[in-house]
Amino acid sequence: MRHNFLTLCSIVLASVFATFAQQTPPAPAVPSQGYLLGPGDVISIRALGEPSFDVENLTIDEDGKIIIPYSEIPLIAKCKTERGLQAEVVQAWSKYLKKPQISLRVTQRNSRPPVSVYGEVRGQAQQFNLTRKVYLLELISYSGGVTDKSGGMIQVFRTRPPMCGESTLTTNWKVENSDEPGLSVPSRIFSYAALSQGQEDANPEILPGDVVVVTKASPVYVIGEVIRPGEFSIPEGGLPLTQALAMASGTNREAKLKAVKIYRRKAGAANPEMIAANMELIRKGTEKDLMLQPFDIVEVGKAPKSFTDIMLDFVTGLPGRVPIPIRPI
Template identity: 65%
Template sequence: MPDILNSMFRNAVLTTFIFFLVFSFTSLQAQNDDARGGYLIGPGDEITGKVLGEPQFDFVATVDEDGRIEVPFFDKPVDARCKTERELRSEISKLLARYLKNPQLSLRVTKRNSRPPVSIYGEVRQQQQVELTRRAYLLELISFAGGVTEKSGGVVQVFRPRPPLCSTPDGQNDWAVSKDAGLGVPSRMYSLASLRQGREEANPEILPGDIIVVPKASPVYVTGEVVRPGEISIPEGGLPLTQAIAMASGITREAKTKNVKIYRRKTGSAEPEVITVNLDEIKKGAVAEPMLMPFDIVEVDKAKKSIGDILLEAVTGIPSRIPIPIRPF
């Protein structure tokens, strides 16, 4: 009996929690719509108007490319672009007053076709397109896509291929093309770390038609006398040399720790820059540990075998290639 009561209590709590989430989401959507004054009408939207007791004035109209609609008995089209339902209803009611006494007009946007979806691509768990019916921000949409993957870099890029349908007075959403970016589409880069910290400047409003891309982290390559040579992604915050080696499962007994080489791309040259590092000195704290750059190649050379190693292999048959764990210093 107590088990049944416990089960009923858990179900009641779960139901209450789900109801609270749904109610909170609905309330949030309403608050956001109210904060912006309601949905702003645009080209392609379908508007339905009905006049109480005067069916000849009823209409269903589609907003044209210029943002206007045709209303029965009106000499000119009515401008609907960037107006809310309330604003458009008030304007049309005033025009109807020329023909009717105290007209009772109900007006609704019955089809929202003016908003292209937001596309979310790259290193997110669920790449998808999202239809915006209210105000939304970058962090919310990244979360809606399941968050970023382990292979994501430390940034997210937002492209704005079309200008805002309705510009704000401060012009904050009107992005210009950056000459340095080398792209013909306005875009901005944001730090994922700043986004997680809740910094307002890293969490812009996302508009219909925006494209959100979370790039894959740049790779480095660890080769030579490590247990698992291969590609390693640079995590957010950077990648120290010893951490990269640890992620390759450490060095082997044959590793030449005093002469680890980092091959780095050099701008304007086909020959890479060669950086020689002593892991033993880094471990002692005698020298600073280098941070790896995108596309660095880390090569751990093979040390010459000592006479003791050669004799040990000959007697035991056990090779000296045994992994030695290494931790980031």
């Protein structure tokens, strides 16, 4: 099971890396506030009334620096906000201009790859450009929330090291070993229930390039003498047998409650293990309720008909017989 999950995550990460390598349409952006500049970002600088100082389409180099006119040394732009870098430009040009009035704006944000959200979210797979601090709960909300098939766990992959002194944000993140080369990246798993309850440690800050996967719940199958047979998802915290039968809208009148069968696959076994459960005793509290495991098959058999049922069938008529007419009095 864990191997299958890691394989799925490897496929997801591989598709993300392929996406980053290609030119993609701009992803929807979260409103700008406190964006930190980085290598590859493009800026424009203008000095009011001094066109010779103006600079258009200035790209921050790989060392995080820019070279502006009339400045003897490069300015460090990496990890500064627009306002912070603007103050440095004002200081550099104050040697030549009296009280320079400078405007600086970012025209292209290329230093931060988008955040990708996959899995059981209502908005399907999406990408977001982060221009401010964003936390996991807010990102899930932007994605439309989780679906009913969510397993209640969210895994966040940190695909690149933090750029601006955010190293503490990767503390206690584990590296999952992958069979695919280059896909061993730190990740952490968070509980959606804890996230919804406002627990601070369940709501991490999301960094550019992160891949967020909302996992799908493992299924169980309920068949036989139930009202609504089918596939049902195991919620966070587990699924007891009584709850699974309730999700199937309960049993019908002919159900054999004393011998409900659970078929469970075992690793390396050719045939599934069969577990018997007595629902009558479970409901009375004299027998412990059983916790189902992923891919269990719950079969509710048909009980033999009682004498009362046989007589009732005879009175009301069976298929092939002429039913006794009912007349009003």
